[in-house]
Amino acid sequence: MRSHCAVYVDVGYLLASAATRVAGSSFRRAVTIDYPALVSGLVEQAEADSGLPLLRVNWYDSGSRSGVADPGQEDIGLLPRVKLRLGRRSYSGDQKGVDVRLGLDLAIQGRNRVADVIYLVSGDDDLTEAVEEAQAHGVQVVLLAVPDREGRPHAVAKHLGLAADGVLPIHGEVIDRTVRPQAIPAALVPHESTEDGAGQTPRAAVESASGPQPPKPGPRPAPPAAATPGAATPGEAGAGEGQVDEGHPTPSVLAHKRASQLHLPEPAVAAAHTGPRVDAEGHPTDESIDAVARQVVAAWCTTATPQALAELKASHPQIPAELDRVLLVDLSSHTEAYDLEESTRFRLRERFWVHVERVRIG
Secondary structure (H helix, E strand, O other), rough: OOOOEEEEEHHHHHHHHHHHHHHOOOHHHHHEHOOOOOHHHHHHHHHHHOOOOOOEEEEEEEEOOOOOOOOOHHHHHOOOOOOEEEEEOOOOEEEEOOOHHHHHHHHHHOOOOOOEEEEEEOOHHHHHHEEEEEEEEOEEEEEEOEEEEOOEOOOOOOOHHHOOOOEEOOOHHHHHHEEEEEOHHHHOOOOOOOOOOOOOOOOOHHHHHOOOOOOOOOOOOOHHHHHOOOOOOHEEEEEEEEEEEEOEEEEEHHHHHHHHHHEEEOOOOOOOOOOEEEEEOOOHHHHHHHHHHHHHHHHOOOOOOOHHHHHHHOOOOOOOOOHHHHHHHHHHHHHHHOOHHHHHHHHHHHHHHHHHHHEEEE
């Protein structure tokens, strides 16, 4: 029988970790994804590392409440040697059955030796026993982990990492090429001037991004959209226009960042937060909590509309389930504190609403 390798993808882990790497938050709608190129990159790395041809990619994700694939998932299922393995989504938005399906496949297919080497794209501790079951039947199980910006595996449970036959970071270039943020990096966003008021961009920042601008009447500088005539539309920017050149965002990148019309009046704090992430007892610090809450709101703004902002504020104090999950996941990932106390959760949600109130239109 011919030897093969296989790739098992926990889509929730892959997309949340990739979004955290490129956009600073696990909020999946903060990124756009080239799925064919991403799958191809995973396959190429698995085949190169194992020296074996691919049997197939099992793609584990949550479908609708009845477990039916959406059009985007159907497109992924039509990719060569990709098989959809869908759970379902509850009324509250939680995924159901995905981890169980993945774990059962690992155990059963490992017992039947469908592949000699399985590359598992996940960090979930709940899969540890399934990994060990597959290994007991002579199958090697290697973790393919999304690397953070320092190249370290992101959000991989300690027990899972110890049980696996190895932890191999996915090539960072593959993630950065196929998972793109809806907004440009915070370090390249022109800082708003506190003297000029929220939402106004200093002329020097605009000129550094798009060249000298013609004089504008009045003492206040023009916002980026007005200072960059001929900028690409968001759709054009996503097609390859408006890439960052020599450290400066081009006019179309600036236009793309403002496409949602919502923004925070200062860049994401993640790049500036250099203090301790946890206190002496291992609990997240107030600075960490604020940094995560602000980053989640900033990521949400990249795709939200003014109407969505109004609806979000109307839901106060109830945070939508998707955003609440992102807050908790991001804080745990940021601080490596996975057992969050109720008081920490309260402070995190409180800071979330503080930053929602600071969101500006335009």
